[in-house]
Amino acid sequence: MDKRNPAVALLTCCGCGPQHDDRWNFDARLNQAMNTLCGEIEAAGAAAASGVRDGSTRAPGEVAFACRGARVLIVDAAGAGLATRRGEFLPSDGSTADAAPPDVRYVVEPRAPGWDGNAAGYRVVRDGTVRYLGGGIERLVGWLRADIEAAVSWRRHDPLIVRAAALVWRQRTILIVGRAGSGTSHLAAALERLGAVCRTDARVAIDDNGRLQPHPLAAGAPELDVALIVSTTHQPRSAWRPRRLRGARAVLPILDSALPDVDEPRRALRLCARLAPAVVTLQGPRPDAALVAAPILAALDDLLDGVAESPGSLARTQSALARVCGA
Secondary structure (H helix, E strand, O other): OOOOOHHHHHEEEEEEEEOOOOOOOOOOOHHHHHHHHHHHHHHHHHHHHHHOOOOOHOOOEEEEEEEEEEEEEEEEEOOOHHHHHHHHHHOOOEEEEOOOOEEEEEEEEEOOOOOOOOOOOOEEEEEEEEEEEOHHHHHHHHHHHHHHHHHHHHHHOOOOEEEEEEEEOEEEEEEEEOOOOOOOHHHHHHHHHOOOOOOOOOOEEEEOOEEEEOOOOOOOOOOOEEEEEEEEOOOOOOOOOOEEEEEHHHHHHHHHOOOOOOOOOOEEEEEEHHHHHHHHEEEOEEEEEHHHHHHHHHHHHHHHOOOOHHHHHHHHHHHHHHHHHHO
């Protein structure tokens, strides 16, 4: 598996790879691979949207909780009353599960007496494989407690680390992604001079819930929710005419900027799928950072104010550029 980043790993499976200078302008073959990648992200998002509900609306006989970044669902098909005994097998650091599909799924079924002389009891299927055959509710609860502890510990993941700057504007986050030499720090500084609050200009972390957290090296920053992604490189004689991307294509720059120690590209897709419905990406070459900082903030203002993309919003962007150029 390619160790550079999740996007490259998945594109390699399609027989393609990113171009060097203009990574997101595609030839036909690469564009087909990127469409496949976008389909993967959209499928991951659809799976999350149709996944399990939280504990307050769960079907009778189902117990769900989250623990150390892993979601656990127990389906009590045997009617063993596990929902009333959840405190006996729920880890001490467990909490209510969100709407995402479970990472670990147990189905507890009744077990009839067998030809081998075993008494009636329970059969437990975890993730499609029979893991437990035994009798007695106390034994069952004890086994669940031990197996859940092992399962969530094994599935615990470190965050997805992304090379990016994160700035706060109107209680929302602008994420500037880019590789070394793309001018990310200069653009972050220009936005900061206009009033945006810079949380980090180096890297951010996306946890298993799709929330952005500061990298341990960037101490003191709170969890961050992203509204706008900026994917750009400095080209001195260029004009700032970015494409606006939504949905799966909006989060492709995050995959491209992931640090090379990620070895689970499918997990990276699931994390990006959580961000895709909520973000807009501005993508394209830019001139000097001081010339594009105000238009970027104006674009986020339009998003937060619910202003549709229109000639009027274009005029506001041009006006912001004119104010900067005339300063």
